[in-house]
Amino acid sequence: MRGVTAVVVMTALTASLSGCGGGDKSKAAPPAPPPPEVGVITATPGRADLTTELPGRLEAFRIAQVRARAAGILQRRLFNEGSDVKAGQPLFEIDAAPYRATLASAQAQLARGEANLMQAQALADRYAPLAKSQAVSQQEALNAQASAQQAKADVAAGKAAVQTAQINLGYATVTAPIAGRIGRALVTEGALVGQGEATPLAIVQQVDKLYVNFTQPANEVMRLRAALAGGQLQRAAGKEAAQVQVVLEDGSVYAHPGRLLFSDLSVDASTGQITLRAELPNPQGQLLPGLYVRVRLAQAEVADGIWLPQQAVSRTAQGDTVLVIGEDGSVTARPVKLGPPRAGQALVLAGLKPGEKVIVDGLQRARAGGKARPVPWAPPGAASAASKA
Template sequence: MQISYAEVRRTRGAALTAAFVLLLAACSDKGQPPPQAAAGPVQVGVVTVRTGGVQLSSELPGRLEAVRTAQVRARVAGILTKRLFNEGSDVKAGQVLFQIDAAPYQAALDSARAALARAQANKAQAQANEERYKPLAAAKAISQQDYLNLQTQLKQADADLLSSQAALRTAQINLGYASVVAPISGRIGRALVTEGALVGQGEATQLAQIQQIDPLYVNFTQPATEALRLRRAIEAGRLDRSAGATVVRVVLDDGSVHPQPAKLLFSDLTVDQASGQITLRAELPNPKGELLPGLYVRVRIEQATAPQAVLLPQQAVSRGGPQGDSVLVVVGQKPVRRPVRLGPAQGKQWVVLEGLKPGDKVVADGFQKLRPDSTVQAVEWQPPAAPGAAASVPASAAR
């Protein structure tokens, strides 16, 4: 059988076409990724909302100050002869601290006493003359002018006597000032002058300083905006005034709490224009004298009670976003952003006053895994264990 050239060409063309179609199909299959199983829900840690009464306390910066401070100064001039106290010791009001050379003041006192005696004698003589010449003046045995002169001499003698008495008191006071005494009870610092120094010459030289340190004042500051927000919340009924609002706890620099509570005395009437802060003052007992003026402390004060508040870890709250403060709440396996109203921070937690209800599940962990269309699986979030907690776990539990 003979095959024509035209039939051969048609057969070869059909074969090439079929091969090209198969090649395209193979390439198309290689370009498609293999089908994947649908992604599962994202696991996130949540905190289940529970409401309850929360004490709202603030921890504010403060500094200790002596209740009374007195400068011991020389009130008369002279050479300092003795120091009669131990530096850094406790002294009593009226205790002699320094002795200034008293010889000049003793001499001045003796002179004032002599002047007083002379004035008393002059008055006695003037009074005797006036009494002796009085009947003569009535009988016109002497001139009226002579009797008036005697009366004038008596009045001058009275004035001289009063002046001498005042000079005597001044001399006694100056002699007393030669013994420098403590104006208040308290703890005295170092002596600012030494024996042999000339003090009080032209000025009241400071010799030492005494501070009363039991009790101590605690001066601390609070932002005026925070105080105003707290006051408005109390007036609106969202917060209750704390029964312990006048009790202050002092936290020392090492983190320990002073065993004695302080009592709130007052809040200043003005706001510092530079810092926007209000100054408050409390009184802190310091019977052992362990705390010293100038020490930096933290002041913990209970200011209000939130009757139906929520505590959330700070990481669960987004602050300052387009919606303000907000949290992510799991609703039907979807994360939904919800605005909240915050109170003050309590340690590492925020107090939430509004925006949540009991049973809400607030996302506290796993934010980095979330996408806009994520489906989530909520598991109860556990706060990280404190350092060293693993060492206290029993061996049986570890196994």
């Protein structure tokens, strides 16, 4: 009986162990999930313009104030407000009656002086030979000559008075100092102007071409100069080096490029900015002085720059980085050096090699040191256009 009992116990123990072994096989660990799918683009170097976009403000090419230089009552306005005027075009008329009277008086004084000169000169000419023959005294001849010279001086003064009166009479008609577009009249008919000061009447602005004034941070200028000196960048060649483009408020680019005139030689101590100015054609008068715009300035060229979508670049405490995926699917964080952005794209100046695959879409699923499965990435607009086609 004891032998039978021992056999039964051993059999039960063997069955129990067998059951435990089968249970371990059914609870094996599940397989690892596949690597996440990420959208990538291939780094392709090429020549790129290093373009800076800066805020600017338009200014009239020339501004002239129309002022009353003659005192009197304003009688007529001779222009339409907001119209184009030519240089010398009459704009206002001031009551000229007092100035015509002054001119007539000066002309009368001149005529009297000329008559006195004629008489004095005739007497001096008659006394000259008589003095030689001692028919008259030398003193009488000298007095006649002095009277003739004084009469000549009176005639000269009379001519100057007539010229002054003519100038003042001309001031009664106020003309445009320059060609351009005139604004609203600052005075109305019947106003007393020019009384003690040159009263402003209107403003004329030349707007067929404009100035655009803009500023650039001094530290950006210094970085650009250092990159040029180090050979990382090349100066913009040809005519493009002096051209600027103006971006309007709605994001459209103005059709006529401008010409860079100068860059200031000093830095504004209060703002740390350097002032630049460009000349901009405005043949249709589309742009107006005082308008705020964005100015694109091509300052240098990159021989082997790489354009990436801005979303591919992450900013960390160590600087700008991108995620690069290798042939085996391994993901690596790569620090890069960037240039100025443009239209949602980042310009990589250093840190990437040609042909490397950069992750653009799926950055939240990929991590440095892990694995990922790359697929070609296309901008959303390109994908929708392809589906419609």
